[in-house]
Structures are given as C-alpha cells and as structure tokens.
Amino acid sequence: MIFVALLHAVNLGARRKVPMADLRALLTGLGLAEVRTYIQSGNAVFSADPETDLRGRLEAALEARFGFPVPVTLRTAPEWREAARGCPAHLRDEPVVLAFLRDPPDPARVAALRGRNVAPERWEIVDQTLYQTVPDGVRSMKLSSGVIERTLGVGVTVRNERTAQAIAAMLDT
Structure with a gap:
C-alpha cells in the first residue's frame, strides 16, 4: 500500500532540522519501500504493508534519530x-x-x-x-x-x- 507521510513543523528555522536525504534513509531503514520525498518541508511517499501503528513507529524512529518529537500525519494514496x-x-x-x-x-x-x-x-x-x-x-x-x-x-x-x-x-x- 502506498502512503503519504507529512512531518509537522520541520525545517522551518534553525532548529528541528530533518534533511530529506536522512529522512529517506531512515524510512528505508525501517523497511519501507519506494521512498521518495518532496521539497524540504517533510513530505514523504512510500509503500509499506499496512500495520496497526505505522504512525507511532515512524514518530518513535524520527525522535530517536533527530532528538526531538516529530508528529506525523499519514494518508493512503487514495485518501491523498x-x-x-x-x-x-x-x-x-x-x-x-x-x-x-x-x-x-x-x-x-x-x-x-x-x-x-x-x-x-x-x-x-x-x-x-x-x-x-x-x-x-x-x-x-x-x-x-x-x-x-x-x-x-x-x-x-x-x-x-x-x-x-x-x-x-x-x-x-
């Protein structure tokens, strides 16, 4: 299934930086496939098996990697x-x-x-x-x-x- 992940409030100032290359690497490392990003505002498209708490898993991985909480909004491709x-x-x-x-x-x-x-x-x-x-x-x-x-x-x-x-x-x- 294809998903769109929107990261909240990243790359807006000097803090809360999430480089898109690092985001792609993180998502790929979580086993997500066909990971692509769009501009620097924290937009990612990827395919994954549907799971109960994909959003929670992404948020935990983002916080562990970047050192601050990053809320994520998810939509499936049809929802988007x-x-x-x-x-x-x-x-x-x-x-x-x-x-x-x-x-x-x-x-x-x-x-x-x-x-x-x-x-x-x-x-x-x-x-x-x-x-x-x-x-x-x-x-x-x-x-x-x-x-x-x-x-x-x-x-x-x-x-x-x-x-x-x-x-x-x-x-x-």
Whole structure:
C-alpha cells in the first residue's frame, strides 16, 4: 500500500532540522519501500504493508534519530488523491491551503471553530482535511495551524495547494 507521510513543523528555522536525504534513509531503514520525498518541508511517499501503528513507529524512529518529537500525519494514496482534488467549489475563487488533521475532529470542537471570526478567510472541513482560503497570503492567516490545533484538539500540518498537487502526481509515477 502506498502512503503519504507529512512531518509537522520541520525545517522551518534553525532548529528541528530533518534533511530529506536522512529522512529517506531512515524510512528505508525501517523497511519501507519506494521512498521518495518532496521539497524540504517533510513530505514523504512510500509503500509499506499496512500495520496497526505505522504512525507511532515512524514518530518513535524520527525522535530517536533527530532528538526531538516529530508528529506525523499519514494518508493512503487514495485518501491523498481525494484530499488533493476535494476542495469545495465555493472556496475555489481564492488561493487555498490544505490543513491535514491527524485525527477526526470532534463535532463540538468544529462548531467552536466555526464561531471564530477569521474573515476574510473562509474554510471547510471535508473528512480530515480543512480547506482554507488565504486571500491575504499565508503569512497573514488568522486561522493558523496553532489556532486550528488548539480549537479542534487534533494535530495539524498545512500544505499549499501546489504541494498537494505535486504529491498527488508523485503517487501516479
């Protein structure tokens, strides 16, 4: 089965460095096959036998190798393709980012997030992906990954639409 692994908050500053060559070597050493990475933001595609706690095994190996905890969000290839093409039509008139949720959010917490005023941004959750418009650019986002995490109570990592599409293309090669 083919998986996409998204590492949270790596390679954003001087700390929390995870070189992609080292990530590929680590994943290959764990017995994962056809390991490929995309840009320096912690995106990996690989094939593996499905297992109960693949995410936990990856997180433990990453922490052991790099010396800090690295949350991981996993999607199967079909889940990724669906997320990459699943942006609701009413959000398509502006640039969009995708916030990948590690776990399904509690409906009460989603309601709490809906109560926040983040205009002019708009957003919608489909399955475990939050699609968000960024009319003023990602540096000015009111609905940041930190706000999403705290309000929904689940881990999140954000990728731009170009990255989502590029990874989808990787799945087809």
